[in-house]
Amino acid sequence: MALTSLLLALSVTLFAEEKITEFNVVSDEWETCTEKDGSGMYFDLMRAIYEPLGIKVEFKLMPYARTVFTVKEKKADAFTASYLNEQEWAVYPKNWFDLDIVLAIFPKGKYKEFKGQSSLEGKKVAWLREFTLDKYLKVKVEHREVNNRQSGFALLDAGKIDFWIDPAVLLDPEWKNLTVKKEDYELHEFLYLPMSMAFANTPKGKNSPNCGTHEWLNSTNLARCRRYIRNTTGLPIRWTRKVNQSIRTR
Numbered sequence: 438m439a440l441t442s443l444l445l446a447l448s449v450t451l452f453a454e455e456k457i458t459e460f461n462v463v464s465d466e467w468e469t470c471t472e473k474d475g476s477g478m479y480f481d482l483m484r485a486i487y488e489p490l491g492i493k494v495e496f497k498l499m500p501y502a503r504t505v506f507t508v509k510e511k512k513a514d515a516f517t518a519s520y521l522n523e524q525e526w527a528v529y530p531k532n533w534f535d536l537d538i539v540l541a542i543f544p545k546g547k548y549k550e551f552k553g554q555s556s557l558e559g560k561k562v563a564w565l566r567e568f569t570l571d572k573y574l575k576v577k578v579e580h581r582e583v584n585n586r587q588s589g590f591a592l593l594d595a596g597k598i599d600f601w602i603d604p605a606v607l608l609d610p611e612w613k614n615l616t617v618k619k620e621d622y623e624l625h626e627f628l629y630l631p632m633s634m635a636f637a638n639t640p641k642g643k644n645s646p647n648c649g650t651h652e653w654l655n656s657t658n659l660a661r662c663r664r665y666i667r668n669t670t671g672l673p674i675r676w677t678r679k680v681n682q683s684i685r686t687r
Contacts, residue, residue, distance in 0.1 A: 559579070
């Protein structure tokens with residue numbers, strides 16, 4: 438399998454200093470990525486990395502905030518997925534395996550045009566409490582965090598916020614659970630955030646993410662990973678010059 442060969446090549450030095458037979462990964466439940474039945478793109482990637490090395494991967498699902506706390510307390514080896522360098526205490530690989538496309542959402546007709554982050558400057562903006570999106574914004578906004586999407590859209594419709602911010606891949610399957618209709622809003626991509634595993638700050642964690650240099654992103658290996666993500670999720674992931682520029686300037 439091409440994916441297995443790719444990730445095995447990236448992982449040959451993972452555990453050179455210590456013999457490991459088991460690796461514990463915690464994650465929130467995300468459709469197509471980390472499913473209750475053990476399927477999903479992220480779980481498949483982890484198995485492809487570790488199982489050829491004779492390492493059994495154990496997965497446990499829990500709310501995102503709890504995954505972060507569990508790994509920080511060194512009660513698990515890694516959580517997935519995390520924005521690259523999101524947590525100051527965590528150990529991150531040099532490469533990322535997925536990209537979060539973040540949307541700015543507002544009622545149709547409210548603004549004549551959207552010019553990316555500059556349109557957010559000085560505005561009232563909200564997002565889900567579990568995300569730390571403020572650190573990725575280059576403009577100052579008046580932000581607030583809410584507990585669920587329904588509350589966020591209620592604030593948006595009432596004019597109490599100007600924009601609702603949400604990762605596209607997480608919002609898309611939730612429209613059916615909301616009382617609002619997607620066609621009543623404008624959705625604009627404006628942030629492209631690399632995602633990876635976040636490892637515990639332990640000898641085991643520090644030896645884990647040694648998967649090469651940033652140059653790997655320009656190799657044929659990245660093209661294989663792109664195809665795998667697209668074929669597994671069916672999502673049109675956009676790996677464009679615009680995305681790469683966003684990554685380089687972060």
